[in-house]
Amino acid sequence: MELYVGGKYQGKLKHVLDTHKDLNETDVADAAVCSDADILSHKIINHFHAYIKRKTDQGEDVTDIPAKLKSENPDVIIISDEIGCGIVPADPMDSTWREECGRTLCEIARMSDRFERIVCGCGIRIK
Amino acid sequence: MLVLVTGGSASGKSAFAEEIAEKIRDKNGSKYYLAFMKNDSEAAEKRIERHRKLRQGKGFVTLEIPCDLDKKLPEIHQKRCSHDTVLMESVGVLLANEMFKEGSMREDAGECVLSELLNASEYFENAVIVAEDVFTDGNDYDEYSKKFIEALGYVNRWLAEKADAVAEGVCSYPLWIKGGVD
Numbered sequence: 001m002e003l004y005v006g007g008k009y010q011g012k013l014k015h016v017l018d019t020h021k022d023l024n025e026t027d028v029a030d031a032a033v034c035s036d037a038d039i040l041s042h043k044i045i046n047h048f049h050a051y052i053k054r055k056t057d058q059g060e061d062v063t064d065i066p067a068k069l070k071s072e073n074p075d076v077i078i079i080s081d082e083i084g085c086g087i088v089p090a091d092p093m094d095s096t097w098r099e100e101c102g103r104t105l106c107e108i109a110r111m112s113d114r115f116e117r118i119v120c121g122c123g124i125r126i127k
Numbered sequence: 128m129l130v131l132v133t134g135g136s137a138s139g140k141s142a143f144a145e146e147i148a149e150k151i152r153d154k155n156g157s158k159y160y161l162a163f164m165k166n167d168s169e170a171a172e173k174r175i176e177r178h179r180k181l182r183q184g185k186g187f188v189t190l191e192i193p194c195d196l197d198k199k200l201p202e203i204h205q206k207r208c209s210h211d212t213v214l215m216e217s218v219g220v221l222l223a224n225e226m227f228k229e230g231s232m233r234e235d236a237g238e239c240v241l242s243e244l245l246n247a248s249e250y251f252e253n254a255v256i257v258a259e260d261v262f263t264d265g266n267d268y269d270e271y272s273k274k275f276i277e278a279l280g281y282v283n284r285w286l287a288e289k290a291d292a293v294a295e296g297v298c299s300y301p302l303w304i305k306g307g308v309d
Contacts, residue, residue, distance in 0.1 A: 005298060084136035085135040098136050099136060100137075110299060117302070
C-alpha cells in the first residue's frame with residue numbers, strides 16, 4: 001500500500017505515474033465516480049477524498065475502509081487531496097467529511113509502505 | 128524546550144504532540160495537559176471525550192482552562208516549581224475563546240493569546256503547543272473568520288519563532304520544519 005497526498009492541482013497522479021513505470025492510466029480508478037468494486041480492484045485510486053465524501057454524505061461509516069483496502073487490494077496506491085487546512089466548515093456534513101477523511105488518511109499512512117506529500121509536482125517522502 | 132506542532136484538522140497532530148511530550152519530558156517531573164476547549168456543545172463534548180480516550184493511561188494530569196490563562200494558571204501550578212512538561216491544546220481554540228468572549232470581537236486577541244501561551248510555557252520546563260493550520264483551503268470567509276485566521280497566523284508565526292522545534296503533522300507523521308526532537 002502506498003499513499004500520496006497534497007493540495008489540489010499539485011500533479012499527484014502524474015508524479016505517481018512517472019514514478020511507477022509499470023502502471024498507466026488504465027490502472028487508475030477515479031474515486032469521485034467509480035464503484036466500490038473498482039476501489040478494490042484498481043492499482044491506483046485517484047481523488048480518494050471524494051470517495052470518502054460520497055460515503056460520509058450518505059451517513060456511511062468509513063472506519064473499516066483502510067483495513068478492507070489493505071486486505072483485498074494490498075498493493076493499492078491511494079492519491080488524495082489534503083482538505084483539513086481551513087476553518088471548521090459550517091455545514092455538519094462537510095465537517096464530518098473533513099474529520100473522517102483526515103482520520104482515514106492517518107490510518108492509511110500508518111498501513112502504507114511508502115507515504116509522500118506532493119508539492120508543485122515534487123514528492124517529499126515522509127515514510 | 129518549546130515545541131510547536133501544527134497541522135490540519137484530523138491530521139493526527141494531537142497524538143504526535145503527545146509522543147513529543149513523552150520524549151522530551153524530564154522523568155523526574157509530571158506531565159500536564161492544558162485543555163482550552165469549552166465543553167459547551169454536543170460536538171465539543173464528543174471531541175473532548177475522544178481526546179480524553181487518546182490520553183488515557185498516558186500519565187497526563189489534565190487542567191481545563193478555556194480562557195484567562197494568565198489569571199488561572201498561577202492558581203494551579205507554581206512557576207518553574209519542578210521538572211514538569213506541559214502539552215497545550217490548542218492555539219486556535221484558545222484564540223477563539225478569547226476573541227469572541229463577550230459577544231463582540233476583541234481586536235487584540237492575537238497579542239493577548241500569544242503572550243498568555245508564552246507565559247504559560249514559562250511555568251514548565253518543557254512545553255508542547257498544538258496549533259491549527261487553517262490557511263490553505265482557498266475559501267473566502269466572512270470578516271470575523273478572516274480576522275480570526277489572520278490572528279491565528281500571527282500567533283503561530285511568533286510561537287514558531289520562539290520555539291526550539293516546529294513540526295507539521297501530516298496524516299499522523301511529523302514533517303520537521305524547524306529543528307527536531309530525537
